[in-house]
Amino acid sequence: MEFFLLLVSSGLVAGATYGLIAIGFALIYKSTGVVNFAQGELVMLTAYIGFSLSNSFGLSFLPLLLLTIPVSMAVGLLLERIFIRPMLGEPVFAIVMVTVGLAVILRGLTIIIWGSQPANFDAGIPVTVVRLGSVPFYPAQLILIAALAVVVLAAWLFLRFTRYGMAMRAVAINETAALLAGISVSRIHALAWVLSSGIAAVAGVLFAANFKLAPDLWFQGLKSFPAVILGGMDSIVGAALGGIVIGLIESLAQGYIGEGMREIAGFVVIVLVLMVRPYGLFGSRNIERV
Amino acid sequence: MRTGHMKLSPGQLIALSDSRVVWGWALAGGVALLLLPFAVSNYGLTLVVSAFVAVMGAVALNMLTGQTGLISLGQSGFLAVGAYANAILLSDYGLPVWLTLPAAGLATALVSLVVGVPSLRLKGLYLAITTLAFSFIINHAILYAEPLTHGPNGIFVKGATLFGLDLQRGMPLYYLALGLTLVTILAALNMTRTRIGRAWIAIRDHDIAARAMGIDLVRFKLLAFAVSSFFVGLAGALLSLQLRFINVDVFGLILSIEALAMIILGGLGSIAGAVLGAVFLSLLPEALRLFFGLVSDPNSTFYTNYVFEIRGIAYGVVIVAFLRFKPDGLIGMWRDIRKYWSNWPLAY
Numbered sequence: 001m002e003f004f005l006l007l008v009s010s011g012l013v014a015g016a017t018y019g020l021i022a023i024g025f026a027l028i029y030k031s032t033g034v035v036n037f038a039q040g041e042l043v044m045l046t047a048y049i050g051f052s053l054s055n056s057f058g059l060s061f062l063p064l065l066l067l068t069i070p071v072s073m074a075v076g077l078l079l080e081r082i083f084i085r086p087m088l089g090e091p092v093f094a095i096v097m098v099t100v101g102l103a104v105i106l107r108g109l110t111i112i113i114w115g116s117q118p119a120n121f122d123a124g125i126p127v128t129v130v131r132l133g134s135v136p137f138y139p140a141q142l143i144l145i146a147a148l149a150v151v152v153l154a155a156w157l158f159l160r161f162t163r164y165g166m167a168m169r170a171v172a173i174n175e176t177a178a179l180l181a182g183i184s185v186s187r188i189h190a191l192a193w194v195l196s197s198g199i200a201a202v203a204g205v206l207f208a209a210n211f212k213l214a215p216d217l218w219f220q221g222l223k224s225f226p227a228v229i230l231g232g233m234d235s236i237v238g239a240a241l242g243g244i245v246i247g248l249i250e251s252l253a254q255g256y257i258g259e260g261m262r263e264i265a266g267f268v269v270i271v272l273v274l275m276v277r278p279y280g281l282f283g284s285r286n287i288e289r290v
Numbered sequence: 291m292r293t294g295h296m297k298l299s300p301g302q303l304i305a306l307s308d309s310r311v312v313w314g315w316a317l318a319g320g321v322a323l324l325l326l327p328f329a330v331s332n333y334g335l336t337l338v339v340s341a342f343v344a345v346m347g348a349v350a351l352n353m354l355t356g357q358t359g360l361i362s363l364g365q366s367g368f369l370a371v372g373a374y375a376n377a378i379l380l381s382d383y384g385l386p387v388w389l390t391l392p393a394a395g396l397a398t399a400l401v402s403l404v405v406g407v408p409s410l411r412l413k414g415l416y417l418a419i420t421t422l423a424f425s426f427i428i429n430h431a432i433l434y435a436e437p438l439t440h441g442p443n444g445i446f447v448k449g450a451t452l453f454g455l456d457l458q459r460g461m462p463l464y465y466l467a468l469g470l471t472l473v474t475i476l477a478a479l480n481m482t483r484t485r486i487g488r489a490w491i492a493i494r495d496h497d498i499a500a501r502a503m504g505i506d507l508v509r510f511k512l513l514a515f516a517v518s519s520f521f522v523g524l525a526g527a528l529l530s531l532q533l534r535f536i537n538v539d540v541f542g543l544i545l546s547i548e549a550l551a552m553i554i555l556g557g558l559g560s561i562a563g564a565v566l567g568a569v570f571l572s573l574l575p576e577a578l579r580l581f582f583g584l585v586s587d588p589n590s591t592f593y594t595n596y597v598f599e600i601r602g603i604a605y606g607v608v609i610v611a612f613l614r615f616k617p618d619g620l621i622g623m624w625r626d627i628r629k630y631w632s633n634w635p636l637a638y
Contacts, residue, residue, distance in 0.1 A: 035415045087613070090613070092414070093414070094613045096415065097554060098610050098613050098614070100609065101551075101606040101609030101610040101613070102606065103606070104609075105602070107599075107602060108600065108602040108603035108606070109603065111596065112596050112599050222426075225423070226423075229416070259434075260430060263430055264427050267423035267424075267427055270420070270423055271423050271424065271427075274411070274412055275407070278413075278416060
């Protein structure tokens with residue numbers, strides 16, 4: 001039982017990271033129809049930006065996060081302007097491949113700028129162990145899980161009640177109709193990238209604070225794909241839940257099936273899920289007309 | 291401009307080329323390739339063999355992605371299967387190389403059928419992600435199936451001799467690679483002339499319409515996976531012969547991206563484009579090395595320190611720039627040039 005609870009707790013922590021990254025994926029997919037293969041690299045880049053900010057200003061956790069998020073948003077806007085905006089109107093495949101190219105570029109640049117050695121990222125979070133029941137947690141782990149809840153709630157409120165949120169949903173449903181209704185679709189696309197980079201910053205800083213900061217952090221982006229697929233690509237809540245589920249499955253598979261399962265359990269799950277339900281568990285099914 | 295040029299029979303429509311000029315150039319190119327080993331150094335020959343492996347991989351991926359429209363991010367996984375099948379059969383079981391090469395292709399084709407099954411229900415990005423997942427699963431399986439694959443220790447590939455020639459170095463390797471590459475290109479070219487190739491293109495353009503015309507999607511999609519992966523497996527086997535030592539790290543995700551970059555760069559769906567793109571991109575690292583040798587001072591270690599990063603960035607820039615400025619790729623540029631000169635001086 002003790003072992004099981006430990007696995008569940010570590011699964012929750014990993015799952016919260018996946019959830020946060022998956023929400024970033026879902027936001028961009030929802031409003032632009034593009035799977036952003038560079039999301040993991042955005043997370044890595046923003047984590048390193050947070051690292052540099054923390055080193056130069058020596059901030060404590062909350063101010064650091066509040067500073068990293070806007071900086072990351074600006075970076076996201078810049079990337080969207082340079083790489084994605086000129087592709088407006090091109091086939092989706094081309095835009096997706098641009099994000100793949102962007103991913104490789106960001107990966108290389110990050111290593112050239114910050115070096116390939118892993119770094120310890122002290123985000124100013126205390127390291128005293130907190131016990132919930134019999135399960136020990138680090139404060140950073142609890143903050144990560146809480147951050148997922150806050151981001152989901154904020155995203156939901158934003159999409160449900162604000163003017164821009166509604167515009168974003170309108171663009172997601174029908175781009176042409178949204179254009180006709182006077183919504184600036186290109187601005188909504190930019191907004192999706194900005195918000196997604198902000199969420200990537202939360203994920204990046206918290207992941208680095210929990211585990212370590214290394215140039216292989218981008219791989220978390222690929223490892224979050226199962227969560228996005230499970231959530232159905234275009235659902236924020238689905239992405240968060242998918243993340244948690246995948247995190248739990250990976251952790252339990254590692255504990256009970258065998259060494260190394262953590263790396264691939266998620267991928268095995270999505271292959272199985274996609275064979276049964278090709279649109280994910282919570283995704284909306286597209287009916288094709290000829 | 292070519293005038294008085296009309297096709298009078300179905301045979302002419304599907305001929306590989308009805309232009310004597312094209313055949314002449316192809317023949318000249320073939321002779322040049324046959325004589326190449328006498329003209330370049332050993333290092334140059336190694337580069338050319340790597341380019342051949344890239345050409346095989348790109349042409350094979352082009353069958354799957356360019357012609358059938360099934361996007362695969364799992365090429366590194368297929369390449370790994372081919373390389374490992376060849377290495378295991380050759381080194382551990384001591385089978386002769388003329389048997390292990392086709393066996394490696396067949397093994398890869400069989401594995402690809404397992405990957406192909408989800409493709410029957412998935413489209414576009416979902417399929418891309420599934421193939422990506424499969425390449426991770428394959429790498430993982432190789433890493434943990436230690437009795438068969440030697441796991442993290444990797445395999446030394448040895449014993450590839452034919453008629454007393456060592457096929458793993460120098461000229462014999464070059465001619466083997468040349469032969470396999472020509473076979474791949476000819477197979478791909480001829481595939482497009484058959485019912486199968488036309489069915490693939492129909493599926494790419496509109497799969498529902500293709501089905502309505504009586505094309506069996508299950509059969510042709512799986513066939514695309516199998517045929518394409520057979521040649522990727524051959525490429526992998528060739529790669530294992532050239533490298534002489536393989537482990538899982540050789541087959542990273544970057545290989546899949548490289549392969550996609552090659553066919554995008556060359557022009558999606560075109561076999562000549564795939565060849566051009568593969569040659570261009572596999573010689574790009576060498577060009578980068580020369581470039582950095584020219585511009586930076588000789589004591590700078592910037593390039594040697596970050597060789598993989600610089601290469602990665604170059605791939606990324608190539609992908610982004612071509613998609614944005616030349617979506618038709620190198621082959622599109624070639625067509626534009628040809629049209630300009632054949633219409634000159636009337637071209638605008």
